[in-house]
Each structure stands twice: as structure tokens, then as C-alpha cells.
Amino acid sequence: MSSASWGWTPVPRPTSTPVARRGGPGGPAQTWRSAPRLREHRSKLARPGGIGPLACLLLLAVPLAAQDARQIVAESQRRGRADSQRYEGSLEVISANNKVSKKHWQSDRLGSYGNSKALIRFTEPAEVKGVALLVVNHPERSSDQWMWTPAIGRDRRIAQQDRSTRFFGTDFSFEDLEERDVGQFDYSLQGEEAIDGAPCWRIESKPKEGKSSQYTSSRVWIRKDNYVPVQYENYVKDKLVRRLAEKDIQNIQGIWTARQLEMTDLGRKSRTILKLENVRYNVPMKDADFTVQALRRQM
């Protein structure tokens, strides 16, 4: 679940240790999708004519900083790329008055960042067993999401304006389940700060104009040693509404993976702890299993 900015599917944000991957769709070529645009932007600014060298330098400083932040995010995403991912999620939703409810789901994801598709299917508790969410991410716009409820035998598309609501009683919103392309946001490097003793970059992201999001801005802390994001904060205007902490980071099949995610809803004063078990990458999966048709198959 992500921070609004580069969002993810309840897919732990992996980082570090690049592994050999195929090119083509979902491959490394997409990772730097935004880079050519940035270079083009820079070259226009640097073009001589009217603006003096000092002014040029001053103007360049902002986009260069933006590029740095974007490149950090892009590198973080690149290191987490895999053809697919599967895990079993164990959730504890802890309400403001410390009532605990437990849920389990299985998550399958095909592809990475931008073009990925994810299918989450609840396996526990018994009364929600079979409820499923399909997320189809797009590089240029918000994801499409459908929810399947076996008790009524219907799938329901989650409308854009409903994405800020909680996902099935957890502290993750539907939008938090998206996995967004780096090109959908503007980034700025805010500084450096240690999280749990590890030096991190603190990066702010804002949705680009025309991009709809419940969050006005987000901040992410990315570790400098291995590019692992360890904390996200999501803001509505200037108010912090959700915080995601990523813990228990382990190297799984060459990808640094957070095994525990803790999302706190500061408005409700509740939190959800998601533990990832049996995480596997590059599991053979079929594209046809990530459609609305497949969502209705009740396994």
C-alpha cells in the first residue's frame, strides 16, 4: 500500500540489489520513462537567448533538484522490479479503542510499476473468504479497480471518487492499493533524515496537474544505502492523514522486501499491520488471470 505518490499494490516496496530482468513491457526500459522528458525540459531551459548565465544556473537548480528526487524514486522502483510477485498477507486492524480484527489475503501481482496488475483475494475470516479486488494499473492515469463479492455474485467497479474510502475495514484506502508510475508525480528533495538510525533522503511528491488523488502531497524516506523506502506520510492540504512504516526488510530472491507494513490512519487513530508471508518473486502467472472475468472465478 503505498504512499500516494508512487503507490503500490499491497506489495511490499522492495528495493536494492538489482536482479537480472527481461526487457520489454514492464522491463527496465519503463523505469526511466520520465527521464527523456526531463532532459528535454532541461535543454530548453539551458538554451541561450535572453537569459543570462546566472539566471540560467538559478533556473536550472530547481529542475535539477527535482530530477535528483525523481531519479532516487525511479531507482528505488527499478531495484524492486520483478516479473511477478506472490505473497500471503496477514492483517491486524487495531481500532482506536484497541479492538483487534484479523484478516488474511493472498496477493498476486503481474508486472511492476505503472503497468502492473494485482489480484487480492481474502482467505480469512470465513465470512469474507473469496472477496477479491482487481487492480489494473496504468502508467498515464489512475488505476482501474473492481471488487468481487461472492455472496452477491457481482463485481463492482470502484469509482475514482470512492478511492479515498477504506479498503474492506483496513486502514488502507483503495487508492493506497494502486501502484503508480513515477511519471505521474512531481518530486522534490526535502533533505536528509535518519529513520531508525539509517540515513535517508526525504522526498516530497505531488500529483501532477490533472492527476486525481485524495492526497495533496506525500513524503517518503528512502534509505541511502539500499534505496529502500522505510516510511511514507500522506497529507491532505497540510494535514497528515496517513503514515506507512515499512519494517523487517529482508532480501528475497535478490529484492529487498519489507515483510511488515504498518499503516496508521491518524484521523481514526487506528492502524493496520500487514505481515507478508511466503513472499515469492517471478512466479509464473498468466495475464488472463488478471481480468474481470478471472476475478469472478471463485478460487
Add this chain to the structure above:
Amino acid sequence: MTRRVLGPGFWALAFAAGALGQSFTERGFLETDFIGYPQTAPNDSGQAIGEALFRYEAFYKLDSDWQFAGGIDARADTHEQVDRAWELSWDDRESRRPSFEVRQLNATYSKKKLTLVLGKQFVRWGKADILNPTDRFAPQDYLSVVDSDFLAISAARATYGGQSNTIDLVWAPLFTPSRIPLLDQRWSNLPSGIALTELPPSFPGGSQFGARWNHIGSVAEYSLSFYDGHNNLPLFNFQEPQPLTVDVERYYPQMRMYGGDAAIPLKGVTVKAEAAYFTSATKTEDEYALYVVQVERQAGEWFFIGGYAGQVVTEHRSVFDFAPDRGLTSAFLGRAGCTIDTNRSVALETAVRQNGKGEWAKLEYSQAFGAHWRATAAFTLIRGDESDFLGQYRRNSHTMLALRYSF
């Protein structure tokens, strides 16, 4: 000796179960309901009903192409809405609910863009939430008219397409009727003092066929659908062999449907619309159009659905029918719900006839206890005139308490 003989078999089974566990899932529940009616009805003095339902469903994925699903319902009640004969029903043609019923049993084959489902299955069409005019392969159990439940059909279904465009073809060789209220019980709303005899129903032969094209776009979803078969809701023949004695025969008119539905997410709400036009070669069946327009919105822990269902009769021919789908038209429909916390929720559904002659509202509160138990309390209020489809059930306001154990 026994241990030596059974030993290898036991381990083989244990291994098989382990392998099966990779792709085998099951779920189900046991639910007991208590329903209380404050008022008696002319043909039914019963005011308290107890019901029990055990449902078990299992799914097995053989490999990446094949999947199997099966489910069974077992029921009992105190009001003889459930058949006392302990027989297993497949085709759901009984007047009463069967004590044992195959809920679904089907095989699914999927390869690339093609999905084939063969067997007893649920087929749901349409996008609206309260009334679905295009949902022609979805007969329902209307024994308690306002608390209906869907029935599966025996069919072959082929779906071809990707995420954006799909073609859905359904062929049902065996007709499955909706289950209508029992003549000797309150939801049939018949006067007392008349001896009614139900003659064996006349089920149509032949098969039902339907096709639906569905498009999922970035700004809207929409579909066109066609159905050729029979209406799963009956018309009635009445005969009066002697005074105060009436013989009733159900029959099911031929039906052809041309329909469409759409869902359009706008900035503030999602608009859903669904409409269908019905023609019939049966001379006693109306020709008409049904349509629904609704908006829905989720806000925080709340969801709201509100809309209007309408009907246009192009040719009026039927005399006696049971048509809850048409009975809910010319009405404003609404549903609202709130998730109070992770365990508790409350919901309100309502339908109000445009002419004010019939109103129905259901308020429901539900609470989970632990991982398996859920209790639900509901109150249904029905008001209106005798002449109105909803109003005729004005003596059937009721409360319901349900306790469910899910596994």
C-alpha cells in the same frame, strides 16, 4: 496388521491432501433465522418462523486451465416452506425449497481469452444494484417476496475477450423457474375461504439462449444484451370447477429481451443505468420496457444509492401474473449503509412507489463476533394499498434475527 495395511494408504491420502491443499478452497456457513410477523394474514395465521440453512461450497483448481466448483444447501424450517422430503434437488423446480439442493456444480476451462463454464452455475447480468431488467439468467426464490435469493441455472457459458471487450454467450438447456410464494402462505396474499388447488405447472421445453457484449473503457462501462427463452416468472390460469374452488396452473411465457446497461463514473457520483425491452410470442404476456437510473456515492464509511425504476407497457395482454421485477417499477429506490467499525455495520433499503400507494423499507444491523460468528437484526416495514404490488403485503412487516457461523 491393520496398521501395516492402512499405513501406506494413509500416507498416500495425506500426501494427496497436501497436494490438493495447494489449490483447494472451501467455505460455508450455518445460519439460523427467526422471523416474527406482528400481524396475521387472511390465509396464514403463523406469526413466528424458524429457519436453518447449512451451505457448503468447495473449489478445486486442477491446473492453470481447469477449475471445478461445487456447493450444496441443506435446509429446515418450522413453516413448511422447506420440503419435508429428504431428496436432493438439481433443477429447483419444486414449489417449496428443497431440503437438500445442489447450489452449484460446474467445471471451468479458461485458455487465453476464452472461458467456458459448464454445469449448474450463477449467471448475473446488469450493473444496477436494486433492480436488474437484463438479468435474465437469474431466477430467484421469492417465497418471502422482499427477501429474495438467487438460484443457479444449468447452462453452458462461453466468454471470450480481454479486459476491454468481452462477448458472453449463455445456453441453458433446462429451464429454471423463479420460486413464487406458496398459495397457502402469507406472501401469496390470497383471501381465505377459497379452496385453491395448484395444478402441476407447465414448464416450457426447449432451451434459453443469451448473448451479451460488454465494454470496459477508461471513462465508462457499458453492455448490450439479448435473451431468447422464457420468463422465469409465471402467468396463471385459473379454473373454477365448482363454486369456491379454484384450480391454479402456472405457465411461463416466451420472452425475448433486448437490453443494455452502463456505468459512468462522474466527478461526484457514479451513474448507472439499465434498460430492457421485452417482447413475447405468448398471447397472454405483456410487451413492455423496464428501466433503472441510479446514482451512487461512497463517502467515508457511508455508501448511498438512489434511483428510479420505471416501466413502459407497449402492449397490455396478461391478466394474472406474479412479477416482482415490474412491481418494483414506477418507484424510487434507495439504499444506504454505514460501516461503523471493523465488526459492525448498518444498512437501510427502501422502495417508494411514485403514486404513494406502496412503501417498503428494511433496516438492518449486523455485528461480527470473533472470526466466525455474526448476528444480524433486521426490521422490514411494508405499507400501502391492497391494489399495489408492495402495498398488498402490508400485513407482512416483520422482524428478523439471524445468527451465522461461517467457516
